[in-house]
Amino acid sequence: MKNYSGKNKVKTAIFVSGSGTNLKNLIKFSKKLNSPISINLVISNNLKSKGFLFAKKNKINTVFYSFNNNKNYESLLSKLNKLNIKLICLAGFMKILPKSFIKNFKGKILNIHPSLLPKYKGLNTHERAFKNKEKYVGCTVHFVNSKLDSGKIVIQKKTKLFKKDTISSIKKRVLKLEHKIYPIAIEKILL
Ligand code: GRF
Numbered sequence: 001m002k003n004y005s006g007k008n009k010v011k012t013a014i015f016v017s018g019s020g021t022n023l024k025n026l027i028k029f030s031k032k033l034n035s036p037i038s039i040n041l042v043i044s045n046n047l048k049s050k051g052f053l054f055a056k057k058n059k060i061n062t063v064f065y066s067f068n069n070n071k072n073y074e075s076l077l078s079k080l081n082k083l084n085i086k087l088i089c090l091a092g093f094m095k096i097l098p099k100s101f102i103k104n105f106k107g108k109i110l111n112i113h114p115s116l117l118p119k120y121k122g123l124n125t126h127e128r129a130f131k132n133k134e135k136y137v138g139c140t141v142h143f144v145n146s147k148l149d150s151g152k153i154v155i156q157k158k159t160k161l162f163k164k165d166t167i168s169s170i171k172k173r174v175l176k177l178e179h180k181i182y183p184i185a186i187e188k189i190l191l
Contacts, residue, residue, distance in 0.1 A: 001191055004036035010190055013041040013085045015093040020051015022091035022112055022178055027058065029183040036190040040083050043076070045095050067095040077104060087190075089182070090144065099146045109144035110189070111151070112182050114174050116158055117142060121149035126170045129161070137161050137170050139178045141185035154185040 004010065012030070016023045023042065030039045042055035045067045056062050061083070065076050080088075090111040102109060115125035117140040129137045138158035143151035157177045161170065 002036070004034070004190070009038040010036055010086050011040045011084050012037040012087040012089060013043060013080060013083075014039060014051075014055075015043045015088060015090045016049055016051035016055075017044060017046045017094040018049055018051065018092045020049060020054055020092065021175060022182055023051040024054060025179040026089060026091060026182060026186075027055070027060070029186070035183075037087060037186060041080070041085060045093075051092065067097075073098065073101050077101070080105075087186075088144075089186070091182070096148065097144065102144060102146055107143060110141055110154065110182075110185060111144050111149070112178050113140045113142065113149050114171075114178065116140060116156055117149055117153060126167050126174065130165070130167055130170060134161055137174055139174050139181065141181055154188055155181050157181045 014023050014026060027039050029035055030037050039060055042052060042060050042062045043065055044052035044062070045065060046052065047064055052062060052064070063079060086108060088105055088109040090109065097109070113125070115121070115129065116136065116138040120128050126137060136158040138156060140156045141154045142149070143154065145151040157180065159173055159177060
């Protein structure tokens with residue numbers, strides 16, 4: 001098992017767009033004594049993202065980046081390199097990263113997706129699973145490659161879909177599972 005104490009921790013950037021519960025969870029995880037990562041940067045395409053505001057409030061280095069202009073990723077890349085970022089965790093990040101960007105961080109970008117991939121790539125996963133009367137729903141942490149929600153799976157966790165379930169109850173239950181498995185996935189790839 002590798003030792004990630006103090007300065008050895010893997011410098012990590014979190015990309016966030018929305019409420020940021022996964023971001024908060026990863027920040028908490030990073031502060032644990034034996035955690036292999038430190039959160040050194042938070043990037044958001046949404047200035048109003050609760051996750052982004054939380055990171056700011058907690059004095060984590062934050063950068064707003066619109067992700068609207070696919071050509072100019074130079075400044076973002078140089079920021080990431082300057083801080084020696086070795087791992088990127090997408091946590092409710094709602095933009096698609098361009099291939100050229102992903103190439104620069106090959107095998108170093110993780111994403112959390114609220115479905116049992118390869119089922120239900122893209123948006124509205126719970127709605128679709130619910131409509132299809134799936135037996136199980138769940139979430140997946142996977143590496144990011146150039147195809148949407150298609151990179152190598154690191155870990156998955158499922159939960160039964162009950163008759164009394166609603167979209168909102170599924171969302172809540174799966175989100176809890178997400179918070180469980182994202183740190184485990186990070187340990188799995190780093191330890
Ligand atoms: C999560 O369900 C995540 O899997 C998906 O977007 C949601 C974001 O939640 N990609 P949060 O911003 O981490 O609270």
